[in-house]
Amino acid sequence: MNTLAQMHFTIIDYVIFALLLMASMGIGLYYALSGGRQRTTQEFLLADRSMSCLPLSLSLIATFQSAVAIVGVPAEVYTHGTQYWFIGCAYILGLAIPAHIFIPVFYRLHLTSAYEYLELRFSKLVRICGTVTFIFQTVVYMGVCVYTPALALNAVTGFDLWGAVLATGLVCTLYTTLGGLKAVIWTDVFQTLVMFAGQLAVIVVGVYQTGGVTVVWKKIWEGNRISGIDLNPDPTERYTFWTLGVGGVFMMLSLYGVNQAQVQRYLSSKTERNAIMSCYMVFPSLQLALALSCIMGLVMFARYCGEDHFHKLGVFSKNEMVLYFVMDMLQGLPGLSGLFIACLFSAALSTISSAFNSLATVTLEDLIKPHCPPMTEARATLLSKGLACSYGLLCLAMAYLTHLMSDSVLQAAFKIFGMVGGPLLGVFCLGLFFPWANSTGALVGLGSGLVMAFWVGIGSILSQTSRGTPGVFQFNCTAAQLSGNITTAIGTAIISTAGPAGTLRQPTGLQRFYSLSFMWYSALNSFTVVITGLIVSFLTGPMKEEDVTPGTLYPLMANICHLKQKLCCTTSLEHMPISQECPTAFQKDNSCQVIHTKGLPEERHSFLPTSRTPVLERETAL
Numbered sequence: 001m002n003t004l005a006q007m008h009f010t011i012i013d014y015v016i017f018a019l020l021l022m023a024s025m026g027i028g029l030y031y032a033l034s035g036g037r038q039r040t041t042q043e044f045l046l047a048d049r050s051m052s053c054l055p056l057s058l059s060l061i062a063t064f065q066s067a068v069a070i071v072g073v074p075a076e077v078y079t080h081g082t083q084y085w086f087i088g089c090a091y092i093l094g095l096a097i098p099a100h101i102f103i104p105v106f107y108r109l110h111l112t113s114a115y116e117y118l119e120l121r122f123s124k125l126v127r128i129c130g131t132v133t134f135i136f137q138t139v140v141y142m143g144v145c146v147y148t149p150a151l152a153l154n155a156v157t158g159f160d161l162w163g164a165v166l167a168t169g170l171v172c173t174l175y176t177t178l179g180g181l182k183a184v185i186w187t188d189v190f191q192t193l194v195m196f197a198g199q200l201a202v203i204v205v206g207v208y209q210t211g212g213v214t215v216v217w218k219k220i221w222e223g224n225r226i227s228g229i230d231l232n233p234d235p236t237e238r239y240t241f242w243t244l245g246v247g248g249v250f251m252m253l254s255l256y257g258v259n260q261a262q263v264q265r266y267l268s269s270k271t272e273r274n275a276i277m278s279c280y281m282v283f284p285s286l287q288l289a290l291a292l293s294c295i296m297g298l299v300m301f302a303r304y305c306g307e308d309h310f311h312k313l314g315v316f317s318k319n320e321m322v323l324y325f326v327m328d329m330l331q332g333l334p335g336l337s338g339l340f341i342a343c344l345f346s347a348a349l350s351t352i353s354s355a356f357n358s359l360a361t362v363t364l365e366d367l368i369k370p371h372c373p374p375m376t377e378a379r380a381t382l383l384s385k386g387l388a389c390s391y392g393l394l395c396l397a398m399a400y401l402t403h404l405m406s407d408s409v410l411q412a413a414f415k416i417f418g419m420v421g422g423p424l425l426g427v428f429c430l431g432l433f434f435p436w437a438n439s440t441g442a443l444v445g446l447g448s449g450l451v452m453a454f455w456v457g458i459g460s461i462l463s464q465t466s467r468g469t470p471g472v473f474q475f476n477c478t479a480a481q482l483s484g485n486i487t488t489a490i491g492t493a494i495i496s497t498a499g500p501a502g503t504l505r506q507p508t509g510l511q512r513f514y515s516l517s518f519m520w521y522s523a524l525n526s527f528t529v530v531i532t533g534l535i536v537s538f539l540t541g542p543m544k545e546e547d548v549t550p551g552t553l554y555p556l557m558a559n560i561c562h563l564k565q566k567l568c569c570t571t572s573l574e575h576m577p578i579s580q581e582c583p584t585a586f587q588k589d590n591s592c593q594v595i596h597t598k599g600l601p602e603e604r605h606s607f608l609p610t611s612r613t614p615v616l617e618r619e620t621a622l
């Protein structure tokens, strides 16, 4: 069966794939030879802090949009309907909160690594623990990212698995090591465009071959693929509006708010305003990416609806379906399957390169520099190149470990984000919003967050109760065919969640705790960190607000008052005189706000107005 698709992977397809790799290498080479020629860490790790909005926003979306999403989301929509699409709701707060809370604090502190914040706010040890946690998260995630496209390609076309893994890993290591963050960002831009083009091409051809938009729509409608909003409050339900729209916000915060890969991009921006703008610009492209993936799943459904699933997609795992569909669809259209493979690998490369560069940054800034005698800029740059390269090789090893991974890579990626990213988000929130939190609290909090994460995470794997909502398996237009061949990958998902008599097994007690939807992992684990952190801080002597390093607290109350005044000042308070008592933080805004800040306690104004001031204060604070 595989040979059918294999035959149609022509020389043109290989050429397109090779072009992608070569163009990425070319960009790396260009930035190795232009500008400052990557001779300073400022250039290699922070692109000279000179990036503008558009490339930044396309690079931001590329970071966590890997082949995992490209193959995982359509398969999810194909088997379960469009419920997953509601994750788009989480993008609103998931990007607005980083833009207005995390970016201003990090940018004004003039950081290089996000974990420097943890030292400024807490202590060296918290910083190291944060860094190590991040490294662990990224290395595991990287393995999934390299392995996914290679495995899919291998399963469907017979393309050599380890050849593909090696090609991705090596090319990526090379351009990241040569061209630094500038190359990473500009290849991201190019690769994001290739990614969109590939998905769009498949959708257009798919719709055409299925018989046009009306036919596709009719089949989707009859097959019951369009899911209404599921407001079921049950937290063990994998995807509902609440798990996606609320739990998803916490996942987005852990990725777009505090993850080094993204923070590094915000920091490489020319101005703070620019960084905020680029974060907002991620919203439309992320919605587009989501829409394309979901529509592809629907087209896939329409294409095979009424045909025998067992012989079509049934034999493939969730991760391979999309590729099979694409190869089947694009037969006789040379170049298009190559474009889709390029799309898949673009998505993977852009994620892995961000991982290499951010890993090199934190290892140098957080683990090596603070504990070694001062080194020259040339030495530090050489070291960071060496680090980027070593992480590249480590990634190949991780891909090998991923060999043993679960059936859905999308689920695996979300679990990693929630289990390791969640506790990290918690530590940052603890520092930003709670002046009383001390460093013991942060350490114990992070530890307990991780324990909670692995308890639930490993518990869910061992007890195998991660329920795949069987209610949504409504292959109405093909019900007859499907029931006969239910031993497929999809079929086993239903069987595993049903009791012996075919009825649903309701988990109880600990089992129920283990079957918590992985979409809640980020929220659960970050709350665990904050709550334990606060309890331990109060027990061990809470910090006084005036002892906290200036600029590391987010003045939540002051900003809420500020917002209130902003809303009412335009109407009644226009004629009031401008007072000299205005705290500096608000001076740059409209003069009408000035008067209303009088009532706020002075120490709330730790939110410093310029990017320079905190740097000076930092020297004395350390």
Ligand SMILES: CC(C)(CO)[C@@H](O)C(=O)NCCC(=O)O
Pocket: 061, 064, 065, 066, 067, 068, 069, 070, 087, 145, 255, 286, 351, 410, 413, 414
């Ligand atoms: C993380 C989000 C939701 C947003 O960026 C999305 O890109 C996604 O579903 N990513 C899955 C993981 C991956 O593609 O590697």
Ligand code: NA
Pocket: 061, 062, 063, 064, 065, 066, 067, 346, 347, 348, 349, 350, 351, 352
């Ligand atoms: Na990507």
